[in-house]
Amino acid sequence: MVESETHPRAAVIALSGYRTGGALSALDDIERYWTQLRDDQGSLPSRAQLDPRGFSRALSNCFVAEAMAPRHLRLRLTGQHMTDLMGMDMRGMPLSAVILPESRPMLEDKIEALMTGDGTGVRLTLISPRSYNRQALFAGMLLLPLARENGTPAKVIGALATVGTVGWTPRRFQILGETARPARRPDLAEGDAESRRPSLTVIQGGVVEPAC
Structure with a gap:
């Protein structure tokens, strides 16, 4: 058993894939598109305003979910990558189905904060343990709120991207922590990688021992 695969600091390894053009860059593409829509209109974008051409490179990693309870999301649209990870079409399934039972309460807390908060997104660092x-x-998971439309359930646009070999499916994940994006410094150039590098807040108790 490799310690780096069971200790919270394993998240640092995951973040090594978080670079422009890296395995987790799909999360950046979708968040950048969502942020641009929000900045242009001064409010949360709606599902109807999403144009897949705006994040075409990340379509395989993208999903759209809707609230079926204050702490639960149901997947309505999913990209091919989630299908490959789970070995089945996940449309109609709860988002929690991709998370291991020990981490589902944490996911529910994050969903509740997302749906009742100030419109800030959530980015999580995950691991599917070795077995x-x-x-x-x-993996990295991104959840971004969308505006309500004519009384319809609240929706979320999200993404799931992984670093490593999928192997046998299904692959379910535990939550290592929440990745906080630091506030952008005005003196950093647009393309400066340091301005986009995330930090990790580890959620204590969020790691379970993988099967050997």
């Missing part, structure tokens, strides 16, 4: 014939698989 028989499967290597540890690191």
